[in-house]
Amino acid sequence: MDFNLSPELTAYLAELDAFIEDKIKPIENRDDNIRFFDHRREHARTDWDRDGLPRHEWEELLAEARKVADDAGHLRYAWPPEMGGKGGSNLDMAVIREHLAAKGLGLHNDLQTEHSIVGNNPFILMFKEFATNAQYARDGEKVLGGKMRTTFGLTEPNHGSDATFMETRASRT
Numbered sequence: 001m002d003f004n005l006s007p008e009l010t011a012y013l014a015e016l017d018a019f020i021e022d023k024i025k026p027i028e029n030r031d032d033n034i035r036f037f038d039h040r041r042e043h044a045r046t047d048w049d050r051d052g053l054p055r056h057e058w059e060e061l062l063a064e065a066r067k068v069a070d071d072a073g074h075l076r077y078a079w080p081p082e083m084g085g086k087g088g089s090n091l092d093m094a095v096i097r098e099h100l101a102a103k104g105l106g107l108h109n110d111l112q113t114e115h116s117i118v119g120n121n122p123f124i125l126m127f128k129e130f131a132t133n134a135q136y137a138r139d140g141e142k143v144l145g146g147k148m149r150t151t152f153g154l155t156e157p158n159h160g161s162d163a164t165f166m167e168t169r170a171s172r173t
Contacts (some may be wrong), residue, residue, distance in 0.1 A: 014094075
């Protein structure tokens with residue numbers, strides 16, 4: 001297997017680095033936003049008066065970074081072109097995520113919350129492949145515009161995070 005990165009991907013990583021320095025770091029360092037990434041982060045991110053839900057300010061900061069990244073053409077990198085993306089491969093995404101994670105905790109990439117300026121959203125691909133026409137008509141714009149949150153419950157007692165070994169089933173009642 002050839003582990004050399006393509007010149008295109010290497011150039012894209014450099015483009016991301018410049019984008020982080022020029023656009024994301026100033027947002028991270030503005031108005032003490034660094035509190036969300038230093039030793040104060042758990043308290044800064046958590047609204048204890050709302051049963052531990054994320055603080056509104058934290059969610060607004062993430063949304064601002066996503067918008068800046070989306071406007072610059074980075075957020076939807078792995079999305080299909082017909083959905084506004086660049087059609088980036090899974091291998092590219094693995095390299096990009098490792099590259100961003102190696103830069104440390106920051107507004108550019110936060111693995112604790114799955115936030116990144118290059119979105120890792122496999123649900124977009126699943127939605128494209130498996131949504132019915134009715135689901136796409138009802139929810140397509142919400143999903144693509146970030147107005148609908150998607151979740152996937154993976155951990156269950158005695159199984160950890162092995163999705164192939166899950167026993168829990170949902171049933172509508």
